[in-house]
């Protein structure tokens with residue numbers, strides 16, 4: 001390349017570091033080849049690669065992140081050829097996939113270009129992005145991503161990184177790949193599923209430790225393990241299902257019983273782990289991507305449209321409009337009842353879905369009674385209006401699964417009840433939140449007696 005470009009290349013090196021191995025020099029040369037003036041080329045490269053870029057660790061990865069930098073060791077690498085789309089002019093392209101790890105975790109990646117390293121090497125990735133692929137976070141290396149090999153990395157060696165990470169259940173998230181846990185089996189059941197055209201027996205259930213609970217699925221037999229067993233699981237995979245992590249026990253996973261003398265040293269017993277979860281603050285639920293089997297309590301601040309009597313497709317269970325299923329067309333709908341309500345406890349709010357069994361309990365009317373109301377009233381919203389009148393302002397406790405989405409926390413209730421006995425506790429709590437000031441305290445009292453959280 002021409003001598004006259006040297007000052008520009010020097011400036012790029014000063015600003016961006018190694019420009020040879022990161023492909024920045026090649027990028028510069030490409031622009032020059034396209035007859036871009038050298039100073040314009042330099043500026044554009046500085047803008048593209050020099051901007052403030054977040055440097056992340058693997059544990060920080062979440063869905064749909066863009067333009068970050070990450071360094072990791074390649075634990076696994078494979079390639080496959082992808083057939084071009086029908087009618088395309090190009091030949092098959094190569095896709096490189098594998099696992100990248102740092103001291104905080106490991107992540108699946110896919111790259112449309114060949115990497116400057118192989119298994120065991122450390123690579124630095126600039127301008128990467130993440131996607132959700134098959135319910136897992138995947139690090140994507142695209143055209144605009146710069147990848148360079150790091151020869152003197154302080155990252156732990158491959159033997160250390162390839163081991164699973166020991167985790168408590170509450171710490172397990174979408175970015176986890178392979179984990180080691182010690183937990184007790186709270187629920188366990190066998191079922192037959194059709195997997196890859198073959199009937200297989202799978203075990204599914206719920207695990208618990210002192211921090212929380214998670215569902216698990218085992219694709220292998222678990223001899224001697226039953227409800228109440230305290231087990232050590234090594235090398236389980238984390239899969240995401242409906243926004244919730246679940247522990248997958250595969251043939252490569254090691255499962256063993258914890259000896260009673262070791263179990264005695266744990267921070268939980270079967271009895272403590274099996275205890276019903278106590279309500280926690282909604283704020284705390286919102287601080288995590290998802291929480292499995294938790295409880296919360298708060299006031300119903302609104303009942304959402306779509307609550308009340310609905311019709312479902314008999315084939316797929318989808319909610320149908322005017323006897324038409326999106327998938328199955330004209331069908332004879334099955335009546336169902338559900339309630340979607342916003343629950344607020346003063347620290348946060350969440351959208352709670354109550355299926356029929358719970359809707360009937362908290363509404364105090366059965367589906368049949370609600371139907372009678374619907375038929376006896378001219379307004380088609382009679383049930384919805386009645387639900388709003390009845391539920392708004394009520395104090396409820398719920399237990400179920402929470403996941404965070406675009407519109408905040410959505411919670412699917414599996415249990416719901418009116419915690420009548422703790423009214424006094426809540427009054428004290430409310431007074432404390434409103435401050436020690438006597439006048440305020442007085443106001444708060446009258447607010448309560450005015451029925452803000454009346455339990456009638």
Ligand SMILES: [Zn+2]
Nearest residue numbers: 313316325328
């Ligand atoms: Zn359908």
